[in-house]
Amino acid sequence: MDKMIRHGAQRLALRFKRPLLRARDHSGGFTLIEVVVAMGILATGLLAVSAAQLYAMRGGRSGRHMTDAAEVAQSQIEAFQRMDWADAGLGATGGWSASVAPTTNLRVGSVETPGVAVIEQNYLVSWRIVNVSAFLKTIDVRVTWSEPNRPNRSYTITTMRHNDARS
Numbered sequence: 001m002d003k004m005i006r007h008g009a010q011r012l013a014l015r016f017k018r019p020l021l022r023a024r025d026h027s028g029g030f031t032l033i034e035v036v037v038a039m040g041i042l043a044t045g046l047l048a049v050s051a052a053q054l055y056a057m058r059g060g061r062s063g064r065h066m067t068d069a070a071e072v073a074q075s076q077i078e079a080f081q082r083m084d085w086a087d088a089g090l091g092a093t094g095g096w097s098a099s100v101a102p103t104t105n106l107r108v109g110s111v112e113t114p115g116v117a118v119i120e121q122n123y124l125v126s127w128r129i130v131n132v133s134a135f136l137k138t139i140d141v142r143v144t145w146s147e148p149n150r151p152n153r154s155y156t157i158t159t160m161r162h163n164d165a166r167s
Contacts, residue, residue, distance in 0.1 A: 062147060065121050069143040069155035072102045072123055076141045077159050080127075085163045092131045099124035099144065121145055135163040 030038075083090045102125050128140040142156045 062150065065145060065147060065153070066155060068121065069123060069145060069153075070157070072125060073141045073143045073155055073157040076102070076125055076127065077139065077157055080129075080139050080141075081159070081161065085161075085165065090129060090137065090161070092137075093127065093129045096126045096128045096140075096142065099126045101125070102143070121147075132160070137161045137163075 080090060102123055123143050123145045126142050126144070128142075130138045132138055138158065138160055140156060140158045142154055144152065144154045147153060
């Protein structure tokens with residue numbers, strides 16, 4: 001009887017070990033479902049990274065346009081600072097002047113490609129000069145441009161010009 005119980009216990013132990021042994025034999029790889037789920041998670045992550053990259057590229061382009069506009073405005077302010085006090089170009093405008101293309105030596109607004117100049121962005125400049133007193137003027141320069149999905153962008157810079165000869 002004791003031998004029978006022992007034999008039954010051994011059979012029972014072997015019965016439970018066999019499925020474990022079989023599972024170990026096939027555990028060297030991944031199932032198809034695991035691979036598909038992992039690829040889905042990877043694809044979602046890559047999609048998020050690519051969307052962030054596109055957003056960063058748009059932000060970089062917008063920042064570059066703002067920097068170019070600031071450069072054009074500063075160049076125009078410096079041109080006004082170099083004019084004589086009595087120069088007609090420094091006379092009061094009575095409001096904003098008509099918008100004109102920037103007249104600078106800078107290559108603002110164009111991207112240099114070997115053999116071809118490609119215009120990336122067009123800028124328009126306008127200004128307003130106000131006589132605050134007989135020896136003080138306020139000069140505002142505004143640069144405008146449009147971007148895809150962001151029309152009518154502008155950058156304005158203000159300075160004051162003092163007539164040193166009258167002080």
